Amino acid sequence: MVVVGAGPVGLAIAWRCAARGMRVVVHDPAPGSGASHVAAGMLAPVAEAYFGERELTGLLTESAARWPGFAAELAEATGVDIGYRTEGTLVVGLTADDLAEARRLWAYQQGLGLPVTPLRPSQLREREPALAPRVRGGALAPTDHQVDPRRLVPALRLAAERAGAVLVSEPVRRLRDVTAGVTVVAAGCGAAALTGLPVRPVKGQVLRLRTPDGGPPGFRHVVRGYADGEHVYLVPRDSGEVVVGATVEERSDLGVCAGAVLRLLRAAVDLVPELAEYDLVETLAGLRPGTPDNAPILGPLPGQPDVLVATGHHRHGIVLTPVTADLITDLITGGGADPLLAPFRPDRFAVTPNAAPAAEPPPSGGVASASAVGSGARTTSERAMEDDSWN
Amino acid sequence: MVVVGAGPVGLAIAWRCAARGMRVVVHDPAPGSGASHVAAGMLAPVAEAYFGERELTGLLTESAARWPGFAAELAEATGVDIGYRTEGTLVVGLTADDLAEARRLWAYQQGLGLPVTPLRPSQLREREPALAPRVRGGALAPTDHQVDPRRLVPALRLAAERAGAVLVSEPVRRLRDVTAGVTVVAAGCGAAALTGLPVRPVKGQVLRLRTPDGGPPGFRHVVRGYADGEHVYLVPRDSGEVVVGATVEERSDLGVCAGAVLRLLRAAVDLVPELAEYDLVETLAGLRPGTPDNAPILGPLPGQPDVLVATGHHRHGIVLTPVTADLITDLITGGGADPLLAPFRPDRFAVTPNAAPAAEPPPSGGVASASAVGSGARTTSERAMEDDSWN
Numbered sequence: 053m054v055v056v057g058a059g060p061v062g063l064a065i066a067w068r069c070a071a072r073g074m075r076v077v078v079h080d081p082a083p084g085s086g087a088s089h090v091a092a093g094m095l096a097p098v099a100e101a102y103f104g105e106r107e108l109t110g111l112l113t114e115s116a117a118r119w120p121g122f123a124a125e126l127a128e129a130t131g132v133d134i135g136y137r138t139e140g141t142l143v144v145g146l147t148a149d150d151l152a153e154a155r156r157l158w159a160y161q162q163g164l165g166l167p168v169t170p171l172r173p174s175q176l177r178e179r180e181p182a183l184a185p186r187v188r189g190g191a192l193a194p195t196d197h198q199v200d201p202r203r204l205v206p207a208l209r210l211a212a213e214r215a216g217a218v219l220v221s222e223p224v225r226r227l228r229d230v231t232a233g234v235t236v237v238a239a240g241c242g243a244a245a246l247t248g249l250p251v252r253p254v255k256g257q258v259l260r261l262r263t264p265d266g267g268p269p270g271f272r273h274v275v276r277g278y279a280d281g282e283h284v285y286l287v288p289r290d291s292g293e294v295v296v297g298a299t300v301e302e303r304s305d306l307g308v309c310a311g312a313v314l315r316l317l318r319a320a321v322d323l324v325p326e327l328a329e330y331d332l333v334e335t336l337a338g339l340r341p342g343t344p345d346n347a348p349i350l351g352p353l354p355g356q357p358d359v360l361v362a363t364g365h366h367r368h369g370i371v372l373t374p375v376t377a378d379l380i381t382d383l384i385t386g387g388g389a390d391p392l393l394a395p396f397r398p399d400r401f402a403v404t405p406n407a408a409p410a411a412e413p414p415p416s417g418g419v420a421s422a423s424a425v426g427s428g429a430r431t432t433s434e435r436a437m438e439d440d441s442w443n
Numbered sequence: 444m445v446v447v448g449a450g451p452v453g454l455a456i457a458w459r460c461a462a463r464g465m466r467v468v469v470h471d472p473a474p475g476s477g478a479s480h481v482a483a484g485m486l487a488p489v490a491e492a493y494f495g496e497r498e499l500t501g502l503l504t505e506s507a508a509r510w511p512g513f514a515a516e517l518a519e520a521t522g523v524d525i526g527y528r529t530e531g532t533l534v535v536g537l538t539a540d541d542l543a544e545a546r547r548l549w550a551y552q553q554g555l556g557l558p559v560t561p562l563r564p565s566q567l568r569e570r571e572p573a574l575a576p577r578v579r580g581g582a583l584a585p586t587d588h589q590v591d592p593r594r595l596v597p598a599l600r601l602a603a604e605r606a607g608a609v610l611v612s613e614p615v616r617r618l619r620d621v622t623a624g625v626t627v628v629a630a631g632c633g634a635a636a637l638t639g640l641p642v643r644p645v646k647g648q649v650l651r652l653r654t655p656d657g658g659p660p661g662f663r664h665v666v667r668g669y670a671d672g673e674h675v676y677l678v679p680r681d682s683g684e685v686v687v688g689a690t691v692e693e694r695s696d697l698g699v700c701a702g703a704v705l706r707l708l709r710a711a712v713d714l715v716p717e718l719a720e721y722d723l724v725e726t727l728a729g730l731r732p733g734t735p736d737n738a739p740i741l742g743p744l745p746g747q748p749d750v751l752v753a754t755g756h757h758r759h760g761i762v763l764t765p766v767t768a769d770l771i772t773d774l775i776t777g778g779g780a781d782p783l784l785a786p787f788r789p790d791r792f793a794v795t796p797n798a799a800p801a802a803e804p805p806p807s808g809g810v811a812s813a814s815a816v817g818s819g820a821r822t823t824s825e826r827a828m829e830d831d832s833w834n
Contacts, residue, residue: 307722309720310722311718311720317708321705331698332704
């Protein structure tokens with residue numbers, strides 16, 4: 053089988069399938085250089101449970117529940133520390149208006165039976181004294197964890213290679229050039245050009261701060277805040293890094309703009325004032341693979357049962373990696389379609405095949421784009437895969 | 444003669460002296476990598492005329508008056524466009540309080556006979572429609588111009604080399620290792636370790652924005668603003684670049700901190716809203732060479748008449764380059780001491796020679812530091828200079 057795209061999703065599928073004895077070739081000229089390079093790595097099915105996305109919330113919750121086992125298996129297979137941390141997430145509101153907005157969402161989340169516990173201001177400060185005194189209130193989502201995507205990708209690559217998968221840098225430009233029994237398209241935004249599915253780039257700008265002394269940040273929880281109407285998250289790492297994100301923009305350039313940096317920094321410093329003294333070490337934009345209903349696209353491409361799609365993860369690629377890998381691997385290895393997959397099948401969207409060759413690849417560096425994962429050339433390893441089948 | 448330091452001041456002196464027939468060797472392992480690499484290049488004697496700095500203001504005014512001729516000579520000598528622009532500077536106040544602060548300074552500047560003309564809000568907007576409607580008022584300083592320091596340094600280097608000066612990368616660590624007839628110390632903050640004079644690093648953080656389409660910025664004047672108590676300047680360049688600066692901090696690290704970026708961006712966007720949509724392309728810190736009275740140190744080192752100092756230019760290195768080069772060159776070539784120099788003589792400060800070898804060099808990349816311009820090794824070219832004298 054061939055996997056197109058060596059981001060977390062593609063690599064996790066390659067690892068799982070190779071571990072079950074399949075011959076796997078993964079194509080990507082720049083593994084891990086796409087959306088995962090920019091991503092903060094929040095595993096937050098509760099804080100990310102929004103009105104009208106009940107089925108997505110179910111998938112997020114299921115995948116988050118698989119994360120502890122997934123992380124343990126990956127550590128077992130590689131010995132790599134992927135920065136998996138379980139302090140939980142504090143969701144806070146800066147002003148009374150911000151808190152009202154947050155409370156409305158907490159009520160919805162509690163109605164779904166999700167674990168989110170409002171805290172008194174004194175409890176909030178007891179947990180995180182670094183929060184600004186202005187912060188009006190908050191809640192704890194104890195099961196919303198985090199991982200470091202920039203450690204996750206190399207670990208998944210090592211695990212996949214140790215299980216026998218082969219990574220090649222030759223890009224895949226057209227699916228018909230691949231003659232493996234099964235092809236998995238895990239190419240992020242590049243899936244649009246390869247499959248004709250309605251995957252579009254959704255730009256996100258993210259900052260990375262660092263403690264001036266290199267010690268760990270002055271707070272341990274992931275902090276998600278509403279700050280004067282801005283939504284911001286702050287993800288602390290043991291290395292001293294704090295990821296501050298993120299914009300959600302319907303555009304496909306990779307520029308970092310002054311206004312976005314200003315809004316992110318203002319919200320971050322309003323919530324945790326000591327961040328003003330941290331070094332600003334990186335400003336970066338990436339492109340998430342979005343879909344018309346904000347949910348991923350998982351399963352066989354209509355009319356091409358030997359092409360499996362695993363993309364469209366939008367803002368949830370890291371948290372959805374374990375469940376995506378499990379479900380796609382089951383499909384390939386004959387376990388059949390899990391009922392979990394039903395709402396996310398590719399055939400809920402129209403396919404516009406003509407889009408494929410015409411689509412302009414996004415600028416380099418952002419995601420595993422069509423040009424970044426595609427080439428008309430067939431490789432020896434692909435020919436060797438021709439006898440593979442997906443059951 | 445030997446010049447230690449190939450920033451604008453050292454290179455301009457080398458150019459002038461070489462043009463008068465002297466043999467000149469300039470030592471610097473990284474020409475133009477110091478404060479000038481970070482500087483915005485405002486030539487603003489009027490807007491920079493502060494209470495209690497009357498003598499400095501006189502020198503700034505004199506040097507600014509020499510800039511048109513200096514720029515023309517440099518263009519003549521090199522054909523390089525150094526981005527010299529004469530639209531003038533708008534000084535604006537965002538709030539009533541900001542405007543009151545600005546007006547107090549304008550009155551002082553007008554009392555000195557300096558050209559600063561208050562404008563009605565309608566006149567301000569006529570000149571720069573990009574200014575925020577919130578801006579309460581402003582004034583025009585028509586003789587406060589700008590130049591691009593990153594173009595200036597290569598131009599000065601070319602002019603100096605064409606006039607016969609030789610640049611060498613060997614650093615100068617101790618003055619006693621140099622046996623040229625005359626040594627000019629134009630080493631920025633590095634002058635402290637070389638001379639024992641009280642030159643200290645004053646950190647400045649600066650941003651560079653760029654128009655998204657690469658066209659020129661939406662405003663033509665240099666804009667200096669008071670914005671909710673923050674002082675900020677915005678320097679537009681034809682290339683599409685806008686320099687936003689600058690902090691003034693009594694510290695010597697080169698970190699870019701989140702709080703400084705936040706304050707600069709907030710003030711910039713408050714004054715010129717469209718800057719929010721510009722790309723943020725660079726965040727950088729540099730170290731200015733400051734002195735106890737904020738004025739430069741120009742002239743012979745006490746007890747060492749063959750060592751001439753030209754440093755301590757603090758926030759005024761670019762504007763003061765022409766007059767510094769002229770006055771030091773006159774000293775060297777026997778023109779005698781111009782009365783202009785009197786207030787800036789090195790002997791107004793105590794020299795602490797023991798500081799020299801012990802002083803820690805600042806981190807790399809910031810300025811022409813002691814370690815960046817010094818080495819115990821004598822070079823052939825230095826030996827060839829031994830017969831030079833400074834008159």
